[in-house]
Amino acid sequence: MASRSRTRNLQVFDTELSADTVEWCPVSASNDVLVCGTYQLQKGAGEEDATPSRTGRLYLFEFRQEAGSMIPPLTELQRLDTAAILDLKWCHVPVSGHTVLGMAAATGELQLYTLSGSQEGGRSLQTLSSVEVxxxxxxxxxxxxxxxxxxxxxxVVCSDSAGCVSVLSLAEGALTSLSQWKAHDFEAWISAFSYWDTQLIYSGGDDCKLKGWDLRVGPSCPTFTSKGHSMGVCSIHSNPHREHILATGSYDEQVLLWDGRNMRQPLSESPMGGGVWRLKWHPTHQHLLLAACMHNDFHILNCQLALEGNGGACPVVASYILHNSLAYGADWSRLSLEEPIPCSPAVAEPKESLTESGGHLRIQYESPTASFDTSLEDDAGRYIPEGIAAPSTTPTAGPALNSNDDSSPLSGLLASCSFYDHMLHVWRWDWAPHEVQQKPEQC
Known part of the structure; x- marks a missing residue:
């Protein structure tokens, strides 16, 4: 028995400005919707002390994969010029019948948009509300x-560059500030709810501290302060499937898993080889964790043993290595990939520059809108050339994923973005955790 893992690039999009956040819509009626945010620092012209400006752009896409179609599946629906965007998150449920997107902006504002329209009439983002934190x-x-x-x-919880954390409520389309407090000495890079007890807030900052807050007793004193990370804490995500489980990441290149009932010692520590800017638990599988690792690409961790209390580093079961700049934004889609992705048509090969770097094969290409099969990897994330016997893991049509069955094959659709090369990638991951090796599929 051996696990099989394969990642395949489906499409690449040039965002023109530096891309740092990407999010699939979790609301069931709009699972095919993807947004990407950008951040561009514009230096002032003329005098050396001229104040630089920060600009951004918000992209709205629709993903549609039709069987047998050679048309790239990602279609741009809208682009909005905005202030520089630091973070984007969809509300997980409709609010008064509307799908709502939140945006953290360089102007110090928390901005909300609603998704309007339909597949027949076209969809777009409309401004809903804004508040300055x-x-x-x-x-x-x-x-x-x-x-x-x-x-x-x-x-909504929001963190800012002054080290503050703000909690706001959303009612009747308007944001209302509930509380704000000084949480960290320097930038508060990240803030997050405990999804199981939303009176509990977590925050991480450039002061290397991870802190917990209980809104019932007020924010005058944290419920805990952890120095488990040795550098700035920049990613936190509460596991929506397992109570008390928390994942954190830091510039120290470590992913730590925690049991919220005991924050003295993490459940596991996993070195990632790059600062961990974003972490995302899988939408249905409790043990899979996606990590955007800045200088070391994007990786999927299998946290099963750690969640069972066995400790040790979480193994990497897949790596996406085709970006050529800082790995910042990453997210799982909830779309079901029941139809196999077709093999790529015979097209002219993209220009490639192959260099070995830490065991990774980096592919650089000139066609940012191409849709082609680019990479095979084994369960350790190593590149496997197409010519050798690496079995395909393209799944057959089947039922929806069962989050309680950790041995079933699964297929996932993901998006990731990188900063200085301003690229958005949409890619597919197929994984058979425990499957006998078979004759490879011929594409």
Whole structure:
């Protein structure tokens, strides 16, 4: 028995400005919708002390994969010029019948948009509400309280460059500030809800501290302060499937898993070889964790043993290595990939420059809108050339994934973006955790 893992690039899009955040819509009626945010620092012209400006752009896409079609599946629906975007998050449930997107902006604002229209009439983002969390600061992150798909209490937490954390409520289309406090000495890179008890807030900052807050007793004192990370804490995600489980990442290149009932010692520590800017638990499988690792690409961790209390580093079961710049934004789609992705048509080969770097094969190409099969990897994330006997893991049509069956083959659709090369990638991952090796499929 051996696991089989394969990642395949489906499409690449040039965002023109530096890309740092990407999010698939979790609301079931709009699972095919993807947004990408960009951040561009524009240096002032003329005098050396001229204040630089930060600009951004918000992209709205629709993903449609038709069987047998050679048309790239990602279609741009809209682009909006905005302030520089630091983070994007969809509310997990409709609010008053509307699908809502939150944006953390370099102007210090938390901005909300609604997704309007339909597949027949076209969809677009419309401004809903905006609130300034503070002057002369950048809004750095946001999270919704609805991670377990519960709409009974819709709130947003936002962190900023002044080290503050703000909690806001959303009612009747308007944001209302509930509380704000100084949480960290320097930038508060990340803030997040506990999805199981939304009165609990987590925050991480450039002061190397991870902190917990209980809104019932007020933010005058944290419930805990952890120095488990040795550098700035920049990613936090509560597991929506397992109560008390928390994943954190840092510039120290470590992913730590925690049991929220005991924050003295992490459940596991996994070195990633790059600062961990974003972490995302799989939408249905409790043990799979996606990590955007800045200088070391994108990786999927299998946290099963750690969640069972066995400790040790979580193994990497897949790596996506085709970006050529800082790995910042990454997200799982909830779309079901029941139809196999067709083999690529015979087209002219893209220009490639292959260099070995830490065991990774980097592919550089000139066609940012191409749709082609680019990479095979084994369960350790190593590149496997097409010519050798590496079995395909393209699944056959089947039922939806069962989050309680950790041995079933699965297929996932993901998106990732990288900064200086301003690229958005959409890719597919197929994994058979325990499957006998078979004759490879011929594409």
């Amino acid at each position: 503070g002057t002369e600061r950048l809004a750095l992150s946001l999270d919704w309280s609805t991670g377990r798909m519960d709409s009974s209490d819709v709130r």
